[in-house]
Amino acid sequence: MTQGVTHGTRKGASEAPSEAPERRPGAAVAVPVDEPAQPERIRRPGDALRFVAAVAGLAAVLLLVSIAQGTATGLQSDIKGSTERAPRFLLTMATLISSFGVLAVPVAFAIERLFRKDGVRVAIALLAAVIAFVLTIVLDDWVVPVAPGGVLDSLIWGDSKTAPVHTDITPVIAFVTAVGMAGRARWQAAVWTMIGLAALTGLTASYASVAALAATYFLGRAIGHGTLYAVGTPNPRPSGTAVMNALAKLGYRPVHARRVPTPADEPRAYDVAVEQGTGRRLPHGDWQLRVVVLDRDQQTAGLFYRVWRLVRLRAATPRRALRSLRRSLEQEALMAYAVHSADARTPRLLGTSEVGTEAALLAYEHVSGPTLDRLADDEITDELLVDIWRQFQRLQAGRLAHRRLEGEAIQVTEGRAHLIHLRVGEIAAGDLALRLDLAQLLTTLALRVGPERAVATASPVIGDGTLAGVVPMLQRVALTRATRAALRHDKDLLTRIRDQILRLKPEGEAPPIRLERFRPRTIVSIVALTLAAYIIVPQLSSVNLGQLLSSAEWWWAAVGLAASAVTFVAAAWMLIGFVPERLPLWRTVLVQLAASFVKLVAPAAVAGVALNTRYLQRSGVRPGPAVASVGASQLMGLATHILLLILFGFVTGSTTNATKDLAPSRTIVIILLALAVTAGIALTIPKVRRFVAARLKSMFSGVVPRLMDVLQSPRKLITGMGGIVLLSAAFVVCLDSSIRAFGGALPLTTVIVVFLTANAVGSAAPTPGGLGAVEGALTLALTLAGLSAETATSAVLLYRLLTLWLPVLPGWAAFAYLQRKEAI
Template sequence: MSSPDDNAADGSGRDTGRETPDGRETPGGGEASDGREASGGREASGGGTAKDTPVLVVEPLLPQRLRRPSDALRCLASLLMFIGVVLLALVAKQTLNGIEQDVEVGTSRAPWPLVMIAGFVGGGAVLIIPAALAVERVFHRDGLRVAEGLIAAIAAVLVAFGLGEWLIMASEDLRQLLTGGRASVEPLNTLLTSVVAYMTAVRISRRPTWRSLMWVAIALDVFALFTGADATALGVIVSILVGLGVGYGTLYAIGSPNTRPPGSAMVAALRRLGYAPTRARRIDDDVQGSRRYAVTIEEERRVDVTVLDRDRQVAGLLYRLWRRLLLASETRRRAIRSLRAELEREALMAYAAKAAGANTPNLLGTSEIGTEAALLVYEHLDTRALEDVPDEEITDDVLTEIWEQVRRLQAQRLAHRRLEGESIHLDKSGHVVLVDARSGEIAAGDLLLRLDIAQCLTYLALRVGPERSVRTAAAVLGADALAGALPLLQRIALTRQTRSALRRKDKQLLSAVREQIVELKPPGVVAQVRLERFRPRTLVTIIGSALAAYLLLSQLGQVDFVRVLTTAEWAWTGVAFVAAGLSYVAAALMIKGFVPESLPLGRTVMVQFAGSFVKLVAPAAVSSVALNTRYLQKRGIPPGQAVASVGASQLIGLAFHIALLLFFAYVTGSDAAASLTPSRTLLIVLLAVSVAIVVVLGVAPLRRMISTRVRALFSGVVPRLLDVLQSPRRIVQSVTGTLLLTLTFVVCLDACVRAFGHDMNFAAVAVVFLAGNAIGSAAPTPGGLGAVETALMAGLTLSGVNPGVATSAVLLFRLLTFWLPVLPGWASFTWLQRHKAI
């Protein structure tokens, strides 16, 4: 989880990293940006004889952002609720279908004007309100929060898309429950999921007005979806849960502004306890990650202060939850405690250990520090952790005294739960001091007391060997006590640090300790203790077997591709072949349109065919640009103008590519309900463009690089474009060639899909091709090999095409557009070289 903090007081005594009234979260830490140590302490009112005297608090700089374990907890809770809802829906599917029918009947009776208003207002508001909040945050110089929201929205779109498709493929019942049996209904509503993730990541819950507006807009949009039969009750619920999970997961991954109180607030709390601190400094955190301060009070007396931060109470939560699931109930600890409960637990254990006669530091007082932290004040003892003591200094007398401290705790039924090197200290006289009692238990059962013995035996055996560890323990506790701990000498029963040390130093140490105990007292009938509910290896085996079975069944269910290819309709295959051939003519027309000089059409078409051969050894975008530039230079066009002409064709082609992608993406969703809700593909494109703009504008080196390249582009390409614009014929030729080039490929892919008996929407095919082609152009492989096939197959499958048909169609498409042109491309390349045309 989050790492220990290093914070500096800001000299004002105020909490840093809090949210301001306008909703901005100020960064944590109050120290100079150069990281120098700073003094803290505007004096708090209250007790103390020197309350008007400034106090020096020396501490490092707090990180401005923290990964809050509470965000991870909320993300996990959302995930568990999602799983629970899905499982409950499968169990009570008849009830859910009845609810779905009631919802449909109820919404169908809504007045027509209300339906129209809800559709247009709700569909628009769910986009307008997040945009308005983004503008408001940017206006208040809080653009980072907007960027976090956009990242969460992008992640939500991807998760909703993939998860929804997987759910409906995994179960026919889930398909019915999530889509109502309608092909036009998304399993998880992409827009709803991304909006919820966005509003969660920007912490709109802290802005009551914006939160209310957002939920009203979502309610109207959900009502519109129900009236248009574009969503189901289960789909809406799981969309919201997934959005919450992704939003909180993004917050945890990116981090949140630090709100922990600085050292000056700790000083003010000490004054309220009646102390008069004169100076304080941060020292190493304790073993559980709590902050510690060495504070000097009146008459040069020193006390040690432990600060418990509220957000640390769920630190290590996943590990503790796993241990609670893995271990028997008698050994488990509570996974979550409130700040107040943690404070009371440590204080109670400190008083109980002292009353038992154990040598522990005196607890002098406790106090809360505002709402975010609490502190415990201990007397200062000059000690060293046993972890830092050399092995040769750990004598038998030291070992005996350690076991004497353990005996005193056990006599009063107190379990320490962390008897290791960081919790066992030696003072200047060599006497043992026990610290870190926060994990302990009062009125502990026999099992916990025996676990303490097993833990201490193992740790000391790592330091001084099994023989000395067992011999000194037996001298104090007796052989019967060690025999009782014998069944608990299991790796799972030890602390995490001790288990790690065992793996590093001696994996056979536990067996050696057991042998030493058996030599002292041969066991009679010793009851075995099973601490684990199940072994992690068993869980991994079950999950791996289930996954392997699922993948195997999926593979067996695939269509025989060879048989499918042989049954393709040759009429549509012929259409695809003609379209693939016309693409080279279209590419030639496009180049001719951007070159004011005259170019022969036949030879220019041959150059495009030659490009299909060059693509075998170079990426698609690089090969076509280089070959066309070389061709223009051989035609007598100066190098600068040749590069500018090819660059202009590429720039306009990119603009048309984006425009066509947006157009066809919008068309694919235009047959939805009467609302302004965009299609999933358009939403993905818009979010991707938004993130790209934020990244470009927010990263200074990237912004400078882009601006430099744009200036270079305008210095060469734009004048060339102006030359083209002076000729209407060139304009028509360039526009026609650019559009025709894209449309011929789309027609080719569409014909390939139809050749295998699948009737697919032309606009959807266009979106799949445009997206796949963009990936192929960016891929570093020759001709986008591998990347294009994967992207097209995935796009067709997600668009509803059978995976076997999608694979066959893509293979046929690539055969016609990539592999078959290689031979005529090689012939054209050879002929052009022979005639010095390239």
């Protein structure tokens, strides 16, 4: 990176002027600063955050209006009735003022900015206004007429005289948002008063609804913030010279400074040489101070990740995902003083100061030396590791949590460790935070020197009991993002750390503590359930449930219930057939019934595989053969499922016209070919190919030898294959009975195709029991097959009741019984 010198020139970094002029503390100085040229424009993370918030607000308005149209209509009617009773003179004046002022006030503000030579900001705001105007024209005049009945129609009130978004106000809101009026209270009051009067005029004149105005506000804000982030804003960060002038206010006399390279998401830092004779004890050398600069626009960097971690992980103390500049300055300063007071080795904080209104600085004594992640392997001695653990022990004794003990947070000077990067630390930390710190430091050191040396050097310093207490915390989710990325190259490192600790203290073994409030797949489940509700609820609204229930033939439901019960016996045969060892039938049936309870908290395929594997191990089958046996049954079940789907799909498509919509069309063929080509191209990438091969190997390792063992016993083969066929047949009978219970009828081959298709979708869906995916696929397929929407929806609900929900209670009882018997 090209380095430049601002505000003066200098021949060498270590040279000092022969005569330093006398300066008063706080006087402005022209200090030479070696730093790269700062960009004229930057993209502020805060603009991206506000853009996302505005889009979320717009989506919320559309969602609320679409599901609460009656409430919106009532509110609109109440407002219109109230305004009609208002004095006509006041309404006329408001209309005249807003018609003129809603454009005049922004124009006046733009002229004022131009006189102050701020034309770039006005140009950006004008661009946002143009984008907003074009977009509103497109929405009002093109999208709504082309797609009647769409989501935008929910914003239109009455006899379609209103528009979904307000064409006059949206550009003004976008302009005001992009131009920025922070600190100009009078201009803000004038502009938003005019916008409010224009909105009131739209309501009284019945050409804008309440929902449309709310959507207009969020749309204008989104366009304004989005334009700001896309184009960038003038860089408000103070220069290095301004930082040095602020440092001089602390009584130091800087003579030279250089910018220290830091990651993009880290604060700026400067090494500073100062004149001696300040009355403060400073280290000798070229550089005496390390100045860290906190820029206001950087406080929102990484906010989405911090919010995600804050919501997802359990914590002993509440933390803020978003902090003000003042809050960040106070937290880092307090942590620095606390660490120094605890006698842990860290650069001494000498002072803090604001740098204008957009930044603040912290001045530390300069400590030279590389960080642990940059240290050569042969320089990391056992003595250095012991010293790191001693500094850590002092943190723990002072109830201080660093919360980011990565390699870059440990600086090594002459074989001694210094703890740095304290900005996210925590004082008066709870036990959970302290144990998380220990887990992080153990993993950081183990990545450099291996788990054996990391644990061996920690044991005499912090004790075996403390080490044993961290075993439940050794989870990937507890570590920092950089550490989790490093663990991808050494996936069994945490297990090896646990093993080393348990060798020192075997009685310290404990199950992992649940650190997550929820897992990412929970979000997937919620989204899938929401989509399922969006599909199914509108169909239920048109169903006359009373008439359907009174006319239903409930003896068909009894047949479906019996078929559902048979599925558990079939699943037991399927497992028994692929296990050479002898398994009791009825206990195996209970395991399949228990799986119906477990799959409510995990995807269906995952729950069955995990529970069956556990059952086989408890029955005396070694872990390797147990996994192979379950994998063999799953592999044969998948192959049989595909063959049946192809066979009956061909028979159905060629023998009946009732299901012509289910027959493969040209579009489906094109999609399948495109997927095949995409998969083929993906497999040409070595990394993708290795990933797929590793997953398949882990799933089906040992399956072929297990299948060979089964093939040597015809009785086992017949039992296993018979269970697979009986399982599918029982589900088909249950679905067909559910259809007939509500007066529907479809050819048996069609029902088979529908079931096989929906079952494949449900197995692939990452939701518990295939929730959402199965219902949506079944309802759509049955409707395409010729059933009415009412009959298809009712049949699917009955089928899922019989196969998913009714077995839950007996499944829970079976699960509890098997646990008491230590069978699972």
